[in-house]
Each structure stands twice: as C-alpha cells, then as structure tokens.
Amino acid sequence: MIKNLLTRTLTGILYVALTIAALYSYSWVFFGIFAIFMLGSLKELCGILAVKNHRIPQLFAYFFAIALFTLSCGNVFFSWQISYSLAVIPLLLALCLHQICNKKSENPVETIANTIFSVVYVALPFCLLAYIVGGTINTLSTQCLHVAACMFILIWSNDTFAYLWGISFGKHRLCPRISPKKSVEGFVGGLISTLALAFFIPYCIDTSLGRWQWVGAAAVIVTAATFGDLFESSLKRYAEVKDSGTILPGHGGFLDRLDSVLFAIPSFYVYLQIILLV
Numbered sequence: 001m002i003k004n005l006l007t008r009t010l011t012g013i014l015y016v017a018l019t020i021a022a023l024y025s026y027s028w029v030f031f032g033i034f035a036i037f038m039l040g041s042l043k044e045l046c047g048i049l050a051v052k053n054h055r056i057p058q059l060f061a062y063f064f065a066i067a068l069f070t071l072s073c074g075n076v077f078f079s080w081q082i083s084y085s086l087a088v089i090p091l092l093l094a095l096c097l098h099q100i101c102n103k104k105s106e107n108p109v110e111t112i113a114n115t116i117f118s119v120v121y122v123a124l125p126f127c128l129l130a131y132i133v134g135g136t137i138n139t140l141s142t143q144c145l146h147v148a149a150c151m152f153i154l155i156w157s158n159d160t161f162a163y164l165w166g167i168s169f170g171k172h173r174l175c176p177r178i179s180p181k182k183s184v185e186g187f188v189g190g191l192i193s194t195l196a197l198a199f200f201i202p203y204c205i206d207t208s209l210g211r212w213q214w215v216g217a218a219a220v221i222v223t224a225a226t227f228g229d230l231f232e233s234s235l236k237r238y239a240e241v242k243d244s245g246t247i248l249p250g251h252g253g254f255l256d257r258l259d260s261v262l263f264a265i266p267s268f269y270v271y272l273q274i275i276l277l278v
Contacts, residue, residue, distance in 0.1 A: 010249075150201055158193075232244070
C-alpha cells in the first residue's frame with residue numbers, strides 16, 4: 001500500500017514537472033512533450049477500441065493528430081497562418097479512399113467514424129491548449145502562460161481533493177454503472193475546494209482574469225474534468241479493461257492520467273472565449 005502510494009506520488013510529480021516545463025519552455029519543447037502525451041493517449045485509445053474489434057488505422061490516426069497539432073503550434077507560435085482545411089480535407093479524403101479500397105476493411109464507414117472520433121477526442125484538446133497559451137514566441141506574455149498553468153492546477157486540485165473527500169466521506173455513488181468508486185461527496189468536496197483555490201489565484205499569480213472569473217473557470221473545469229473521467233471510464237468498462245495502459249506506474253496509462261484534461265481544455269477554451277465577449 002505504502003509502496004504503491006509512493007510510486008503513484010513520484011509518477012505524479014514527474015508528470016506535473018513535465019507539464020509545467022512544457023508550458024513555460026514554450027516553442028518546440030511545448031510541442032515535443034505534449035505530442036508525446038497526445039500520441040501515447042491516442043495509441044491507448046486505439047488499443048481500447050481494438051479489444052471490441054473496432055479497428056483504426058493507427059499510423060494514419062497518428063499522422064492526422066500530429067498534422068493538426070503542428071498546424072496549431074505553428075499558427076500560434078510562429079504566425080504561419082495556414083488554413084486547417086489544407087490538412088484536414090486531404091487527410092479525410094485519403095482516409096475515405098484508403099478504407100474504400102482496402103479489401104481487409106470489414107466496415108469502412110465505422111472505421112472512418114472511429115478514426116475521426118479518436119483524433120478529435122485526443123488531438124483537439126492539445127490543439128486548443130496552444131490557443132489558450134496564445135501569442136507568438138516574440139510577443140507572448142507571462143500572463144498567458146500563467147492562465148494555462150492555473151488551468152492545470154485547478155484540474156489537479158480537483159483530482160486530489162475529490163479523491164481525499166471521497167475516501168474520507170464518500171457514501172453515495174456518483175455514477176455506479178460507470179465508475180463505482182466515484183462518490184457524490186468526492187465530487188462536491190473537489191468542487192468546493194477547487195472553487196476556494198480559484199478565488200485566491202489573482203492574489204498569488206498575475207493573470208488577466210479576476211477572482212470571480214477564476215471561480216467561474218473552476219466550476220467549468222471541475223464539471224468538465226469529472227465528465228472526462230467518467231467518459232474514459234465508460235470506454236474502459238465497454239472494453240472490459242482496468243487501465244488504458246501501464247506506462248505510468250501507479251496511474252495506468254496516458255489516457256488514465258489525461259482523461260479529465262481532454263474534456264477540461266476545450267471547456268476552458270470556450271469559457272475564455274465567452275468571457276472575452278462579455
């Protein structure tokens with residue numbers, strides 16, 4: 001028990017360190033570390049779907065994801081101004097043509113749909129992360145980096161406090177059919193604790209958001225992160241697997257560690273767009 005907790009803690013510290021280093025290093029370090037996270041998660045998702053015989057052309061999915069992420073980083077960091085349609089349309093046509101001509105493909109339409117779903121589910125959040133950071137290499141302000149870092153801090157805060165509240169007071173199951181261990185008390189405790197943390201962010205870190213904007217962000221992030229966790233759990237339950245992988249000792253796989261992040265990033269991005277319009 002203690003050994004497993006120590007392993008889990010050390011792996012978590014390494015993950016946090018790599019994430020913060022990627023954010024504040026920016027440019028190609030950002031690209032490299034998050035590309036590894038993205039491709040690792042995509043590989044595990046393909047493995048989960050393959051258990052139920054939902055085959056995905058993995059090399060094509062990897063190339064599709066990398067192409068989108070490269071365009072996002074290039075457009076944001078280096079002002080490439082390249083249209084996504086230049087990558088998306090040819091790749092979609094190539095995928096359709098490959099499946100139509102592939103005699104081994106038993107259900108081309110399902111394979112195409114599963115491939116698109118996998119790329120959108122895993123790659124889109126990392127593409128949007130580049131836009132949350134925002135700014136070119138030469139014009140980027142530290143406030144933008146702080147906003148992205150605080151988003152991750154709120155995600156990790158919710159994960160930690162939901163776990164602590166859950167094991168201490170959890171009695172009522174949040175979604176027993178999908179995740180029997182998650183409790184209503186854990187969700188509420190994680191939400192309250194993260195809202196409180198968010199309120200004090202402007203007093204500790206220089207960002208472009210006020211305290212009530214951060215409180216709103218925390219509510220959005222916690223809700224989205226919880227749904228992300230449950231969604232990944234539903235995929236694993238469907239495939240009847242315990243973990244998405246084994247690469248992260250004490251945590252499972254990339255997808256197990258990033259499930260909440262994959263829903264939180266797009267939700268936080270939309271939230272930022274909304275408050276900028278108000």
